[in-house]
Amino acid sequence: MNQPFKGKLSLVTGGGRGIGKAIALKLASQGSDVIINFFRHRDTAEKTAKEIQDIGVKAKIIRANVGDPAKIDEMFDVISNDFGYLDILISNAASGVGRPVLDVDVKAWDWTMDINARALLLCAQRAARLMEGRSGKIVSISSLGSFLVWPTYAAVGVSKAALEALTRYLAIELAPKGICVNAIAASAVLTDALKFYIKGQEAAHQQATPAGRMVTPEDIANVVFFLCSEDAFMIRGQTIIIDGGASVMAPFVSTPGGVNQ
Amino acid sequence: MSIEEQIKDIVAEIVRVDKGIIRREGTFKDINADSLDVVQVLLRTEETFDIEIPDEDAEQFQNFGDFVDYVEHHVAEKEKA
Numbered sequence: 001m002n003q004p005f006k007g008k009l010s011l012v013t014g015g016g017r018g019i020g021k022a023i024a025l026k027l028a029s030q031g032s033d034v035i036i037n038f039f040r041h042r043d044t045a046e047k048t049a050k051e052i053q054d055i056g057v058k059a060k061i062i063r064a065n066v067g068d069p070a071k072i073d074e075m076f077d078v079i080s081n082d083f084g085y086l087d088i089l090i091s092n093a094a095s096g097v098g099r100p101v102l103d104v105d106v107k108a109w110d111w112t113m114d115i116n117a118r119a120l121l122l123c124a125q126r127a128a129r130l131m132e133g134r135s136g137k138i139v140s141i142s143s144l145g146s147f148l149v150w151p152t153y154a155a156v157g158v159s160k161a162a163l164e165a166l167t168r169y170l171a172i173e174l175a176p177k178g179i180c181v182n183a184i185a186a187s188a189v190l191t192d193a194l195k196f197y198i199k200g201q202e203a204a205h206q207q208a209t210p211a212g213r214m215v216t217p218e219d220i221a222n223v224v225f226f227l228c229s230e231d232a233f234m235i236r237g238q239t240i241i242i243d244g245g246a247s248v249m250a251p252f253v254s255t256p257g258g259v260n261q
Numbered sequence: 262m263s264i265e266e267q268i269k270d271i272v273a274e275i276v277r278v279d280k281g282i283i284r285r286e287g288t289f290k291d292i293n294a295d296s297l298d299v300v301q302v303l304l305r306t307e308e309t310f311d312i313e314i315p316d317e318d319a320e321q322f323q324n325f326g327d328f329v330d331y332v333e334h335h336v337a338e339k340e341k342a
């Protein structure tokens with residue numbers, strides 16, 4: 001089998017489940033060893049690690065709350081000691097407090113910003129050192145909420161806007177080190193968690209997407225793979241939108257797929 | 262200080278309530294804690310006692326009594342090991 005990432009090491013934050021898991025499996029299927037960072041669900045992370053090992057590459061799980069700088073440091077200390085290098089960093093872990101903007105208090109704001117935006121800063125700082133001379137790749141997972149307004153999404157949306165801006169700064173400042181930095185912004189992605197929330201509304205979601213179906217975790221993983229490949233070498237500091245065309249549709253317009261509301 | 266007292270201190274500080282209203286039969290809802298408060302209490306408890314409380318376990322707690330028992334049990338297990 002063709003394994004372009006053989007010998008590489010990837011770290012996927014929040015890689016135990018959902019989109020992070022799909023990304024971890026994709027990178028592993030391309031030959032990369034994978035470190036799965038998790039926070040509250042050890043069992044799930046262990047299962048994902050097992051699936052990765054079954055592919056035939058190395059997998060390791062590391063527990064760390066990426067909202068806590070000391071824990072990020074501990075995680076990278078482990079990676080430094082055990083491997084001493086890193087090729088790919090996927091900043092995927094996210095959390096957030098869903099509240100109307102007037103109810104976002106300092107605690108909710110800090111929690112969301114620390115996990116979703118500051119984590120990229122701190123992880124990238126440590127990762128850059130481990131990527132020395134290895135043409136590293138950094139990809140962050142953002143969402144359309146960075147520029148579109150969804151109900152109760154204020155804190156997360158703002159944190160994603162910060163993540164995308166940071167992606168641009170990192171792309172320029174890490175370019176001399178040979179590191180490519182980009183982001184992916186997705187619309188609603190059909191993870192197991194989301195399937196639960198939108199039960200009964202699948203058809204409406206599908207209709208609002210010109211491409212005719214919802215985005216899957218594998219759609220994201222495929223673009224992550226591309227951005228981490230040498231084919232994407234000249235793409236820097238970009239946020240690639242994966243939404244089946246939903247965000248470029250003008251509101252209240254009929255489409256072949258239905259009506260965008 | 263007992264584990265129960267230490268947990269009550271953590272809850273009182275994070276949820277910003279008087280320690281006296283935290284009872285074994287009570288719940289987070291009773292003291293108006295939001296979901297972020299709950300996560301932060303779990304995190305601080307994990308750090309204080311150097312144990313791990315996965316969400317799967319935390320979801321089983323019916324009240325503070327269950328929470329305290331869980332922590333006591335895991336601290337004892339750790340000391341045995």
Ligand SMILES: NC(=O)c1ccc[n+]([C@@H]2O[C@H](COP(=O)([O-])OP(=O)(O)OC[C@H]3O[C@@H](n4cnc5c(N)ncnc54)[C@H](OP(=O)(O)O)[C@@H]3O)[C@@H](O)[C@H]2O)c1
Pocket residue numbers: 013014015016017018019020037038039040041042045064065066067091092093094095115141142143144185186187188189190191193194
């Ligand atoms: N699902 C969507 O519709 C959608 C749409 C657009 C963008 N996104 C973005 O895609 C990414 C993944 O989303 P998802 O839906 O797959 O995630 P999810 O189901 O909400 O799961 C969150 C993931 O992040 C991890 N995590 C949360 N807080 C963490 C922390 N403090 N430290 C370390 N890890 C932490 C979780 O690990 P534990 O379970 O171990 O705690 C879990 O693996 C996120 O950045 C999200 O914003 C998702």
